[in-house]
Amino acid sequence: MRKDQTLGEYLQSQGVSRRGFLKFCSATASLMALPPSAVAQVAEALATARRPSVIWLSFQECTGCTESLTRSHAPTVESLIFDAISLDYHHTLQAASGHGAEAAREAAMEENEGEYILVVDGSIPVGNKAYSTIAGISNYDMLVEAASKAFAIVAVGTCAAFGGIPHANPNPTGAVSVSDIVTGKPIINVSGCPPIPVVITGVLAHFLTFGTIPELDAQGRPAAFFGQNIHDRCYRRPFYERGQFAETFDDEGARKGWCLYKLGCKGPTTYNACATLKWNAGTSFPIQSGHGCIGCSEPNFWDKGSFYNPISAGMWGSRDALLGAAAAGAALGVGSAIAARARKKKAQAAEEA
Amino acid sequence: MTLLEFASGPGLQWALWIFVFGVVWRLIGALFLLARKDLSKPRRHNSVAAGLGAIWSRSTPAHAFEKRILFQHVTGYAWHFALFISVLFFAPHILFFESVLGFGWPHLPNTIVMVTAIIATAVLITLLIRRATHPVQRFISNADDYISIVVVLIPLVTGILAFAHVGGRYETLLALHLLSVEVMLIWFPFGKLMHAIMTMPARYQAGTAFGRRGVKA
Numbered sequence: 170m171r172k173d174q175t176l177g178e179y180l181q182s183q184g185v186s187r188r189g190f191l192k193f194c195s196a197t198a199s200l201m202a203l204p205p206s207a208v209a210q211v212a213e214a215l216a217t218a219r220r221p222s223v224i225w226l227s228f229q230e231c232t233g234c235t236e237s238l239t240r241s242h243a244p245t246v247e248s249l250i251f252d253a254i255s256l257d258y259h260h261t262l263q264a265a266s267g268h269g270a271e272a273a274r275e276a277a278m279e280e281n282e283g284e285y286i287l288v289v290d291g292s293i294p295v296g297n298k299a300y301s302t303i304a305g306i307s308n309y310d311m312l313v314e315a316a317s318k319a320f321a322i323v324a325v326g327t328c329a330a331f332g333g334i335p336h337a338n339p340n341p342t343g344a345v346s347v348s349d350i351v352t353g354k355p356i357i358n359v360s361g362c363p364p365i366p367v368v369i370t371g372v373l374a375h376f377l378t379f380g381t382i383p384e385l386d387a388q389g390r391p392a393a394f395f396g397q398n399i400h401d402r403c404y405r406r407p408f409y410e411r412g413q414f415a416e417t418f419d420d421e422g423a424r425k426g427w428c429l430y431k432l433g434c435k436g437p438t439t440y441n442a443c444a445t446l447k448w449n450a451g452t453s454f455p456i457q458s459g460h461g462c463i464g465c466s467e468p469n470f471w472d473k474g475s476f477y478n479p480i481s482a483g484m485w486g487s488r489d490a491l492l493g494a495a496a497a498g499a500a501l502g503v504g505s506a507i508a509a510r511a512r513k514k515k516a517q518a519a520e521e522a
Numbered sequence: 523m524t525l526l527e528f529a530s531g532p533g534l535q536w537a538l539w540i541f542v543f544g545v546v547w548r549l550i551g552a553l554f555l556l557a558r559k560d561l562s563k564p565r566r567h568n569s570v571a572a573g574l575g576a577i578w579s580r581s582t583p584a585h586a587f588e589k590r591i592l593f594q595h596v597t598g599y600a601w602h603f604a605l606f607i608s609v610l611f612f613a614p615h616i617l618f619f620e621s622v623l624g625f626g627w628p629h630l631p632n633t634i635v636m637v638t639a640i641i642a643t644a645v646l647i648t649l650l651i652r653r654a655t656h657p658v659q660r661f662i663s664n665a666d667d668y669i670s671i672v673v674v675l676i677p678l679v680t681g682i683l684a685f686a687h688v689g690g691r692y693e694t695l696l697a698l699h700l701l702s703v704e705v706m707l708i709w710f711p712f713g714k715l716m717h718a719i720m721t722m723p724a725r726y727q728a729g730t731a732f733g734r735r736g737v738k739a
Contacts, residue, residue, distance in 0.1 A: 171624040398692055412631040414614050418664070429618060438693040473527070480696070482612035482621035491542050498543040502550025509551075 176377065176438055177216030185380035189425035210286045214378040221377065222277055222410035223286040224315060227307040229301050229335045230291030234326035235261050237363035254373060257285070260303065271304045278318050287319035288369075289347050289394065292328040292335040295305070296343020312350060321355040321382050322347060325369060327465055330358035330389070348389060355382045358389040362465035365446050386440065388468065394446075399462050402444035405429065423459060433477035434461030442465040454469045526693045529700035537704035538622075544711025545719060552720070556727065565736030572733020573726035580725050597645050606654045608635055608678070621723035638684060646671060670714045676702040 174182075180190055193204075196211040198236040203211070227235070239262070245375050256262070257277035260270060277285065289312065294300035298307035300490045308472035316322055324347040327333040335344035348356050360368050372391055383391040400406065408414070408428040415429055428434070436444075456462055462476075464470040474484060523531075529584035566572060583595050604696075606699045609615060613629040629635075650671050680702050684695035710714060 237523060287523070397563060400692065411633050412629055412633075412635075414613060431613070438696070479614065479617040481618045482530075483534040483618055483700075484531045486538070490535070493539075494539040494543040495546045498546030499550050502547045503554065505547070505551050506554030510554075 174220075175219045176220070177217060180222075188366060197371055206218040208522060209379050211374070214375060215352070218377040221256045221287055221373075222281040223254045223256050224274060224277055224285055225256060225262075225288040226308075226311060226315060226320070227259070228289065228291030228293050228312070228329070230326065230328050231334075232261055233363040234329075235259070238366050238369055239397050239477065240323075254286075257281075262402070268304060271306070274315075279314060283517070284316045284320050286320070286373075287322045288324045288325055289322060289329045290342035292332050292342075292346060293350060294344050295350075300342040301477045305368065311452070312347065316347075316351045316354055318353060321357065321376070323369070323372060324348065324389075326358045326364055326472065327362045327468075330360040331468035332378055333362065337469075354513055356389055357382055357391060360388070360390055360395075360466040361441060362470075365394070365442055365448065365465070367446050388440075390440070390466075394442040395440045399439045399441060399444050399456070400434075403436055404444070405456060405457055409490065411495050415452065418459065425461075427455060428457075429461040431479055432461050433475065433479055435464030435467075435470075435473075435480060437460040437480055439464040439467055469512035491500050494501065524693070524697070526697040526700070529697040533701060537707040540706040540708055546579070548711055549718060555604050560734065562734070563719040564734045566733050569730040569733045574727035576729020576732065577722055577725045586626050593731075597649060599648065601642060601645040604638040604645065605674075608642055608681075611635060612639075632685070636682070639678060641687075643675070643682065646675050646678065650675070659701070666713045670711065673706040674715070677706055678735065710735045719732070 177190070189211055191208070194215060198205070199209045199210045225235075247494070250299060253333060255274045258270070258274040261264070263270060263273075265273060291301075291308075293308045293312055298309050299478060301308045301310060324330040328335055328344075329347050332340075332344050332349070335342055336346070346358075350357070350496050357372055359372060361368070368391070372383060375391075377383075383393060386392045386395050399408070403409075405428045406427070409430055413422060413425075413427040414431040415427045417423065417432060418432065430437075434456065436456065443462070444456070446459070447454045463476045464473065467473075542551065583591050587626065609626075612632040612635040616626045616629050650668075653663050653667065653671070677699060680695060680699040683689045684692065684699045687695070689695065690698075706715070710718075
């Protein structure tokens with residue numbers, strides 16, 4: 170795509186029909202909870218949008234987020250839009266390396282100062298900044314510099330949004346999230362391990378359409394995608410209501426597709442769009458494949474106990490501690506009974522005397 | 523630490539410790555009251571039958587008062603039965619008990635438990651209003667009565683809200699439900715809620731004592 174080409178022209182040149190494009194615009198508008206009347210505005214804005222500059226920084230991450238966004242399925246309108254952004258720096262995807270690549274990043278930052286979108290995946294080590302460096306620059310310094318000149322920051326994946334797995338106990342690198350470091354800039358958290366591809370394209374579509382960041386929830390995530398929990402949107406919910414649960418992963422209930430609550434599904438406390446948008450071009454999502462939600466789009470999901478413990482199971486401590494409480498209670502009970510008898514004896518003696 | 527993490531972790535631990543400590547304390551204290559030897563000559567030897575008889579006779583209305591106490595009698599049973607079903611046969615509750623006790627038991631469909639929980643809540647609110655407005659009930663009630671009702675009522679209300687996902691995010695409602703249960707557990711041994719453990723043994727004990735003296739009760 171040429172830099173002066175609009176998105177509409179580009180999609181047309183790639184064989185996307187007007188009908189297909191409008192279908193995507195309608196889906197995007199409804200995903201963003203916009204009224205039907207806004208579809209035309211979305212279509213017009215997207216069709217005439219110039220490609221925005223995007224700088225993508227990868228820190229302490231596993232590349233799963235990039236894999237999710239770029240290689241999840243055959244090209245679709247979403248991935249074409251992703252192609253249509255001007256991805257000026259992404260060290261996993263770009264051919265250039267070393268100081269040449271860093272020079273390209275710095276040039277893109279100068280050229281689009283205050284206008285580019287900074288995408289970050291991976292957490293940032295602050296315990297010892299040397300744990301993760303790129304061309305000799307620590308993740309921390311690179312983030313602070315790139316964020317200072319960005320229009321907005323998109324923290325892609327749970328690591329960038331909340332610290333993720335590197336942040337999990339005992340957090341050897343002192344990993345933190347983007348929002349722990351950057352202040353004074355809009356930050357959109359697109360959490361998930363990895364996040365759903367259409368959510369990141371939806372965020373970009375919103376930016377292209379309105380030139381603003383979407384409405385966010387309390388965790389800084391786009392409310393249109395993270396507004397409802399998995400449980401409320403799960404197709405297995407009727408089985409929960411009826412009290413029909415799979416007890417093991419291979420019992421009759423599991424084969425019949427009953428609710429996975431007893432097997433530790435974290436759907437009721439996890440906010441994401443997996444149950445509606447699904448994965449692999451809308452094919453399936455973890456619960457549909459027979460495994461409970463592990464809550465990967467929530468902060469500290471790795472440190473919330475076993476994935477297979479039901480949500481209502483309490484972390485009640487050890488049996489020994491309870492026995493200790495019982496022993497203390499028994500001791501006090503015996504003591505108070507003895508004291509009561511002594512008091513009574515004394516009173517009786519006083520009465521007799 | 524989120525509210526839910528606190529409620530299902532340290533909050534729950536402390537509440538259980540205090541609950542177990544308090545219950546054992548009061549039970550042992552009460553049991554020691556029985557340890558005194560009765561020197562009188564028994565008029566009736568089968569004190570077990572007398573004890574069981576007292577449990578039964580005090581669980582049914584005395585004929586003379588049948589009409590006058592019908593309301594308390596029916597609402598009392600409705601409340602306890604509905605609470606029993608709601609607490610012990612709701613699948614997530616059984617999973618909780620299983621995590622503490624190490625074993626579980628079959629559950630009822632959630633819809634049935636929802637109905638019993640609503641019945642329990644409605645009856646308890648009715649009884650609370652009656653206690654606060656009926657002249658005699660009001661006269662014989664103290665703070666313990668009101669606190670005991672409220673600490674049981676709040677878990678019921680928050681539980682229904684959490685189940686129906688009404689009034690807030692699920693994890694917030696679940697955390698409030700757990701916290702309210704923890705308040706109830708902490709209050710339990712020190713207030714009138716202790717009747718849940720004491721009632722039947724107390725009736726039995728009174729029955730055997732009466733039976734020994736030849737009193738029909």
